[in-house]
Amino acid sequence: MTKQNIMLTPGPTPLPPEVLEALSRPIIHHRTEEFGQVFVDVEEGLKRIFRTKSPVYMMASSGTGAMEAAAVNLLSPSDKVIVLSTGVFGDRFAAILKAYGVSPIVVQEEWGNAANPETLKKALLDNPGVKAVFFQHTDTSTGIVNDIKALSEVVHKNSQALVVVDSVSGLAAEPLEMDAWGLDVVASASQKGLMNAPGLSFAAVNDRAWTAVEAAKLPRFYFDWRTMKKFLPTRQTPYTPSINLIVAQLEAIKLIEKEGLENVWKNTDELAAYTRKRVQEIGLTLFAKDPANILTAALVPETVDSKKLVAQILRETGISIAGGQGKLEGRLIRIAHMGYITRHDVDEGFKALEKYLPRKEKV
Numbered sequence: 034m035t036k037q038n039i040m041l042t043p044g045p046t047p048l049p050p051e052v053l054e055a056l057s058r059p060i061i062h063h064r065t066e067e068f069g070q071v072f073v074d075v076e077e078g079l080k081r082i083f084r085t086k087s088p089v090y091m092m093a094s095s096g097t098g099a100m101e102a103a104a105v106n107l108l109s110p111s112d113k114v115i116v117l118s119t120g121v122f123g124d125r126f127a128a129i130l131k132a133y134g135v136s137p138i139v140v141q142e143e144w145g146n147a148a149n150p151e152t153l154k155k156a157l158l159d160n161p162g163v164k165a166v167f168f169q170h171t172d173t174s175t176g177i178v179n180d181i182k183a184l185s186e187v188v189h190k191n192s193q194a195l196v197v198v199d200s201v202s203g204l205a206a207e208p209l210e211m212d213a214w215g216l217d218v219v220a221s222a223s224q225k226g227l228m229n230a231p232g233l234s235f236a237a238v239n240d241r242a243w244t245a246v247e248a249a250k251l252p253r254f255y256f257d258w259r260t261m262k263k264f265l266p267t268r269q270t271p272y273t274p275s276i277n278l279i280v281a282q283l284e285a286i287k288l289i290e291k292e293g294l295e296n297v298w299k300n301t302d303e304l305a306a307y308t309r310k311r312v313q314e315i316g317l318t319l320f321a322k323d324p325a326n327i328l329t330a331a332l333v334p335e336t337v338d339s340k341k342l343v344a345q346i347l348r349e350t351g352i353s354i355a356g357g358q359g360k361l362e363g364r365l366i367r368i369a370h371m372g373y374i375t376r377h378d379v380d381e382g383f384k385a386l387e388k389y390l391p392r393k394e395k396v
């Protein structure tokens with residue numbers, strides 16, 4: 034196989050030429066009319082992608098920054114919170130909260146399953162007065178998608194808690210309706226479905242959540258949404274933004290909107306179905322019982338170390354496939370099919386897998 038640069042990783046994902054071109058433009062200053070217009074256009078475009086009328090705060094950080102921002106802006110140390118953990122990223126929410134002295138009630142789902150709305154209901158009824166419930170839209174470590182509409186409904190029917198969703202890997206790939214589904218805070222980042230380079234994170238925050246932001250007592254400075262809100266009318270961020278990433282984000286938003294967000298969801302769904310079929314055809318076992326459309330996670334045979342396999346494929350073909358994370362390291366391969374990833378890219382990934390998976394393991 035000739036060596037080629039193909040990214041099948043669930044973030045970063047490949048960048049369209051229009052985005053690469055924008056990243057390489059001469060830098061402009063962020064306290065100018067020119068940048069102000071780009072900032073507003075990105076803000077408005079993101080609102081359409083998050084399906085919200087609420088403001089979207091842009092932060093110079095990776096997605097974890099937006100998760101941390103949600104914790105520090107919404108909570109006080111004595112608050113009771115629930116984390117629905119479906120893998121590495123639910124555990125990360127719990128770790129962030131613990132780092133700030135908040136002890137979350139962690140509802141652990143078996144890896145590979147989506148969070149169960151009935152289990153959530155029980156947890157809410159057993160723990161009255163919960164301030165916020167944190168969960169993932171898609172958990173990239175296991176390849177599951179949560180029914181965030183159903184989970185949000187359960188939260189609102191059974192408590193006053195805020196619904197905080199990590200859609201770092203789900204946004205602009207899987208359906209998400211922030212306002213219609215009652216999601217109070219949605220966190221995301223630039224480097225996955227949003228088809229931009231890593232380094233920008235986003236948090237959409239509705240009015241219900243804003244009441245909590247004003248009352249929250251956890252320490253915060255750089256990620257303080259109150260400061261960001263003051264700067265919004267000036268079309269600026271409080272501190273130096275990732276200027277070229279924001280300029281490039283506008284190009285990616287234009288591409289998403291040219292295709293149509295619902296078509297993006299549909300095309301991602303089709304490529305996911307195709308990938309799941311191919312995975313089974315080469316004799317691997319699908320891992321997620323509630324599979325997401327952003328990526329396909331597959332178990333490799335026990336005798337294969339997936340970490341070594343993906344390293345060899347990258348070294349010899351230039352194709353990046355993700356291995357497993359956390360307790361699934363060495364056991365899983367994860368093939369992404371979101372953003373700018375094409376069917377051709379996926380096919381090249383399968384050619385490599387067919388070549389490098391030990392022959393006897395393919396039956």
Ligand SMILES: Cc1ncc(COP(=O)(O)O)c(C=O)c1O
Nearest residue numbers: 095096097122171173201202222
């Ligand atoms: C679901 C999910 N949440 C959070 C993150 C963390 O984002 P970052 O690596 O940009 O900090 C990721 C990254 O892979 C993710 O997939």
